[in-house]
Amino acid sequence: MSTPLPDPVFQRICKQVDASGGDILGFLSRLVSFPTPTQNPEDKNYPDAIRACHAFLSEALKGMGFTLDTWMARPMSFPEHPVLVGTLKGSGGGHSMALNGHVDVVPAGDEGAWKHSPWGGEVTDGRLWGRGACDMKGGVAAMIQAVKAIRDCGLRLRGDVYVHVVSDEEVVGFGSRECAERAPRPDFVLVTEPTRLNVLPVEGxxxxxxxxxxxxxxxxxxxxxxxxxxxxxxxxxxxxxxxxxxxxxxxxxxxxxxxxxxxxxxxxxxxxxxxxxxxxxxxxxxxxxxxxxxxxxxxxxxxxxxxxxxxxxxxxxxxxxxxxxxxxxxxxxxxxxxxxxxxxxxxxxxxxxxxPPANTDPDHEVVNSLLSSLQRLGCPSQITGFNAASDLAWYAARGIPGAIFGPGDLACAHSPDEFVPVSDTLNVTKAIALALLSWCGYETYPPSPLPKGKGEQTCLTGR
Ligand SMILES: [Zn+2]
The missing domain is CATH 3.30.70.360 (Alpha-Beta Plaits)
Incomplete structure (x- = not known):
């Protein structure tokens, strides 16, 4: 029951995201500033950092009208791997979607090998730099900001949106497995790991x-x-x-x-x-x-x-x-x-x-919606498979269709001077917002003025 998106809605979302580009990058910079590496159990900063990161995200989601559920996932490298599940109730009658991401990262390694501070979230040359910028705080920022853009445009989704943020992916933990088991079952899940704007509905x-x-x-x-x-x-x-x-x-x-x-x-x-x-x-x-x-x-x-x-x-x-x-x-x-x-x-x-493998139909409505939005934005994108394992697996195990789609290139993850292209981050924010509107359905609520924006949308370059 997806609704084809009329051009004014498409333009409205794009203008909204462009107009709030500074805020979106600020949000991502802040996320990067929490040093949340999980692989070294000796890391003294992690417990405080993950608590602060969790509080920051909780605050942001609450401000957008989400209700929150939180618990500690099964202990891995640390006793504390908080899970954050946000639910934004729709007005009814639409499909639901979960947006999944992790905010734990791998250690910065030799900080001397970095030109940019790993925890600085600095924006230069069309890129936002820092550990986790690409894998995958960029994706987490984009998925949350996509929901915000819809709201800021004065649109309300009919279906429910769930945000699942975990903090133990880099230690192959249980956060996402527990989300798939405990949280309300979504009709579709997007895992926003870096895919260079490609859409990946399958993984081995x-x-x-x-x-x-x-x-x-x-x-x-x-x-x-x-x-x-x-x-x-x-x-x-x-x-x-x-x-x-x-x-x-x-x-x-x-x-x-x-x-x-x-x-x-x-x-x-x-x-x-x-x-x-x-x-x-x-x-x-x-x-x-x-x-x-x-x-x-x-x-x-x-x-x-x-x-x-x-x-x-x-x-x-x-x-x-x-x-x-x-x-x-x-x-x-x-x-x-x-x-x-x-x-x-x-x-x-x-x-x-x-x-378990994930095997979503490459012709699924949400996959098509993402591709057509990216095409409309002039961004090259293709449907492909993931050559590794992601948290999509735990949803697939329960028969929930989904895809991996996010900003940045996995090739620069886990290395010094990790970055996410600014253009990718904004384009993914737009594409997720448009996919949510199309899949969940929407109504105008309450009407709000269009943000001041530019003209016809084109793909921002600089990747
Ligand atoms: Zn990742």
Missing amino acids: GLEHVRIEIEGREEHAGRRYSSIYPREADRGHGVNAVEKGVQIVRALQDLERSWALSKSHPLLPAGFNTLLPGIFMSGPGGGSGGQLNMITNPGTTPNYCCIEYNIWYYPQETLDEIKRDVEGYVNAISRYDPYLKAHPPKFTWGLRNISF
Whole structure:
């Protein structure tokens, strides 16, 4: 029931955002000024900074008429990872939308490597600089300011708008999972991570799995007997390193067959990979991915652990992937009498890394609305897939359609002199506001004068 946006509404939103460009950048600068890195639990500034950031956002949302709900997400690197859920009730009869973003950032690293202060939020050369400007306080500012622009234009949405702000994304925390579970269910979610104005309705599934293999210890002096055993040598050692290598080779074959047999139009060919990332093996036994001791290679190793990073396509399910991987390893093991009798052990969702895929229809109304607004603004944009995992996954897991769309380029995230282009930030603010109007429906309430603005809208450049 989306309403095609008439030109005066489009122009009105654009003029409003341009007229309040200074305020929008001021809001973003302020957000950047809170030093909120979450990856170092020793960071003494974080608890105060996240509280201040939370208070700043709460104040802003309250001022716009949102009602707030807040709680602490499951502790991660810190005991305090506040979640902020704002609800702006619509007048009724429209679709709802959630806007999701994180305000935690990665550490600034070597501040000497920065030309701009990481916590300064300085605006020069058409860019706003600072840690988190791109990933993703820029997106958080744009999504909140989009709602403000609608209100400032004297328009009221029919559907409800929810703002979900979390503070544990950089430590793969639970904030967004809890939002998707606890907060009112939206009809669509936008995650405003940096996408260079592209619209990303799909992302692959991500899974970490550990495979453990047990061997049998034996003095290295008897290695020959395990290779060329005689009858008298039965019960010889079994090398867990070599059994592990067998499994790595087998999964390389599975990876190739995946690449040849599966695909998705919005993700690179061969995106579905099985990456052996950790290989830990040795004598003396082990468990949980750790060796009991590090000795020397004079004993046949009896423990091996391989940890994999697995990407799978949006149209696949984790159950299918588990069946494929375990089935392949078990099939190989059937031809190895030792492995047949001592099957490898699998631990899925290792360290809570188990992101379901997102597979929103690229032709979804909101995706189309974003694209057509960007086109109208003269901004080049395309529909593509996300090559990594985002908080969109937790909404997708509950069957909520959504997309990733935000200002800035992921390529400059997590690096010195991180920035977000000013033009991106304002264009994303406009596009989100227009998508909200189109998806949620709107009415004029109360009428207010048009802000003084420029003429026909064009894409602001300088990215
Ligand atoms: Zn991010």
